[in-house]
Amino acid sequence: MSNNNNISGLDARLKKIPIFYGWIVVAIVFITMGIGVNVRTSFSLLYPSILQEFGWDRATTAAAFTIGFISAGAFSPIIGRIMDFSAPRYLLSASALMVSAGLVLSIYATEPWHIYLTLGVMMIGTGVVMTYVGHSMFLPNWFEQKRGLAIGLAFSGVGIGSVFLMPILQSTISESGWRSACLLMAVLLVVVVVPLNLILQRKSPDELGLKPDGEEQDVLTGQTVRVIADAIVDTEWTQTDWTLKKAMKTGSFWWLCLTCSSGLYAWYAVQIHQTKYLIETGISPLEASFALGFVGFAGILGQIYFGHLSDRIGREWVWTLASSGFALCYLMLLMMEDNSHSALLYAMVTVQGGLGYALAAIFGSMPADLFQGRRYGEILGVVSLIALMGGGVGPYVTGYLYDLNGNYRAAFWLAFAICLVSIFSVWMTAPRKRRLVAGQAEKRAASIVTDQEGV
Template identity: 45%
Template sequence: MRYVLPPAKAADPPGADGVHAIARKPSPLARLPFYYGWVIVAATFVCMALGVNARTAFSLFFPPILQEFGWESSTTAGTFSVGFLGAAALSPWLGWLMDRHGPRAVTLLGTAAMVGGLLLATLVSEPWQLYATLGLLVGGGSICLGYSGFSLFLPNWFQRRRGFATSIAFSGVGLGSILLLPWLQGVIESQGWRAACWALGVLVALLVTPLTLLLRKRPEDLGLQPDGAAASGESEAPGHAAIADPVWAATEWTLPLAMRTRRFWWVALGYFWALYVWYAVQVHQTYYLIEVGFDPTQAAWALGLVSLIAIPGQIGLGHLSDRIGREWVWSMACLGFVLSYLLLLAMRHWPGEALLYAMIGCQGALGYGMTSVMAAIAAEIFQGRNYGRILGALMLAMIAGGAVGPWLSGLLRDASGSYDLAFVVAIVGCGISAGAIWLAGPRHIRPVGRFVL
C-alpha cells in the first residue's frame, strides 16, 4: 500500500531531512570560512571517542571483576546486557527528546548518566549493583553518546557526503580506543578496576560537557543548507539526491505508518543481528584471547587495535558507500565479522600472532565499517520530520541484539565449556543481517552516487 502526501508548495523547499524549511535569519556561525557541519563532525568525533569507549571498557573490567568476586561469566557479562535493556527503555523517548529539544539535551543526559554510573561503580559489591551502575547508567547513557544518539541528527547535515561525513565522525571511536583502552588497562593493572572507573568518569565529564554547546540539530537552524550548499534564494541551489521511488519519498512518514511496511521490519532484523555479532565479540573477545593463551595486556591491545584499524576502514567504506550503495558496504562489513569469528575459532588450535592480527584487520577494517552506513540506511528509507522517532524505534532492535549477543554467548560458553557454538551462532547472524538490508533496499528509494544539481 502506498501513502502519498499533497505536493509541497514551491516556495517552501524541503531541507535535508525532508522537513520543509522555515526561513531563518542566518546565524553568525553561518559566516565561518568553512561549513559548520564539519564542526558537528569534529564534536561528534570527540564525544564518541569517549562515550562509546566508556562502554567498551567493560571488556577490560570483565576479567578483574570475575577474579575479584568469582561470579559466573554469564552473570558478569549480563551487566552489558542489562545496559542494553536500560537503553531499550530510553530508546523510544530518545527520538522524541531529540525532535523536541535537540542534540544538546540528549548529549547532556547521556553524560550525566554515564559519569554517575562510572563513579558509583567504585562502590560495587553485589551483582545487582554492577547491573545498576556499569549496566543501566553507563549502558543507558552510552546510547546518547554513541552511534544511536548521534545518528538521530548527524545525517541532517549532509546529503551528497552523508556516508563520508558519518564515517569520519564515527571513526573517533577508533582513535579513542587506541588512546583510552591501553591507558585504562594500565590503570587497572596498577591501581585496580575501581580506580579506572573513577578516572574514566572524570575524563568524560571534563571533555564531553563543553562540546555539547557546539551541537545543533540541522543546518537550517543556522540558516545553512546540507553539505554547505548555498542557502535557498541565493544564486546557487543546493543539490538533492536522486529519487528512484517518488511516491515513497514524498510520503510523510510517521512511526505507525513506517511500522506497517516490510522495509521497517527488514531494517530492524538487519540491525538486530548486526549489534548481536558486534557486541558478542566485543564483550567476550578479551576474555577469550586470555583463555586461549594470550597475555592480558596483548588482549587489551587487540581490542584497541581493532578500533584503530577501523578508522581508515570506516572512512574508506563510508566514502565507498556514497559511490556503490549502502547494501554493498553493509555486506562487506558482515563478511568482516564472519572472517573475524572464523579466525577466533582457529586461534583455539593455533593461538599465534598471525591469526590474531588477521582477526583484528577483518574486524576493524571491514566489520566496523558497518557504522558508516547504519544511519544512512534508515535516513534514506524514512527521511522526514519524524525520522528521529522512527530511528528511535529501530534502536530497540539494535539494543535487543546488543543485549542478547553478549548474554547468550556467555550462556552458551558456560553450558558447553567453549565459545565454539556461540561463535557459530554469530556467523549465521551475519548472513541474516546482510540479507535483511538487501531486502530493505534503500537503493530502490534514494540511490546514492547520483545527485541532481
C-alpha cells in the same frame, strides 16, 4: 529556526566560523564518540577483573552488558521523540553526566545488581545518546551528498579513542584496579564531553540559517537549488511524511530492524567476550587490550573509506562487506583456539575493525535514506530499540553457551550464522529501491544523458 533573522546571538557567531559548520559538527561527534563509545566498550576490560574479584559466573557478569543494552533500547524511542523536538546538545550533556555518575557509583558495588544498575543501566543504558544511535538521530541532517563519508569520519573517532584510551585503561586496571579506571573515565566525560557539546553542538543546519551539503544558495535569486543528480527512485515513498505508525506498516522497516539487530549481535557478542577469550588462549592481558584497541584503529580507515564507498556503490554492498568481516572474525577466533599466533590475532582484529566496523557508517546512513523527515528521530529510536536488543542478547547468549559447553565454539558458530542473516536482510531492506546514493544517482543521470544523445 530556519529564518536567519531569528538566529540567536551565539548561533549567529557560530555561523561566521570560516568553514562549513557541518564539519565542525562532525569533529564534535568524533571527539564525543572517541570517549563516550569507548567508555561503554571498556566493559570488556573491566569484565575479567570483576569476574576475578567477585567470582560470579560469566553469564551473570556479562548480563550487566545485556541489561545495559536492553535499557538503552528502551530509552531509544523516548530519546528519538525528544530529539525530534529538542536540541541534542542538552541530551548529550545529560547523558555524559549520567554515565559519569554510574561510573563513580560502581566503585561501591558488592552485588551483581549493583553492577547491573551502575555499569549496566546508567553507563551503557543512558550512554546510548553518546553512541552511534544518538548521533544518528541528527548528524544525517547536515549532509546529503556526502552522508556516508561524513558519518564514517565522525564515527571513526571511536577508533582513534580506542587506540589511546584502551591501553591507558588496561594499565590503570593492572596497576590500581578497575575502580580507578572507572573514576578516570568519569573525569574525561565531565571535563571534555559535557562542555564541548553544551556550547557547540547543533541539531541541523537550519538552526544556523545554513543548508546541508547537497544544497547551496543561488546568489542571484536567493532560492535553494539542487547541485546533485536526482536520487529519487520511488517518488511516492520519498514524498511520504513518515511517522512511526506509517513506517511500521512497511516491510522495509522490519527488514531494517532485522538487519541492524543481527549486525549488532555479531558486533557485541565478540566485543565483550574477546578479551577474556584471548587471555585464555595464552595471550597476555596487555596484548589483549592492545588487540582490542587495534580493532578500533583498523575501524578508523574502514569507517571512513567504506562510509565514502557507500555513497558511491550503495549501502547494501558495504553492509555485506562489513558483515562478511565479522563472519571472518568468528572463523579466525575458532582457529585461534588451537593456534594463538600473533599473526592470526592481528588478522582477526583487522577484519573485525577494518571491515566489520563499517556497519556503524551504514547504521547512521541507511535509516535516513529510507525514512528521513520531521519524525525521523522517533522512527530511528524504535529501530534502535530492536537493534540494541540484538546487541544486548549477543553477549549474554555467548556467555550462556560458554557456561553450558565449557568453550566458545557453539557461540561463535551461532554468531557466524547470524552474520549471514544480516547480509540477507539488508538486501531485503533495499534502500536503493527508494532513494539512490549520490554515486548511483550520478551514474543513472549519465546513463540517461547518453541514451538521449544516442537518440
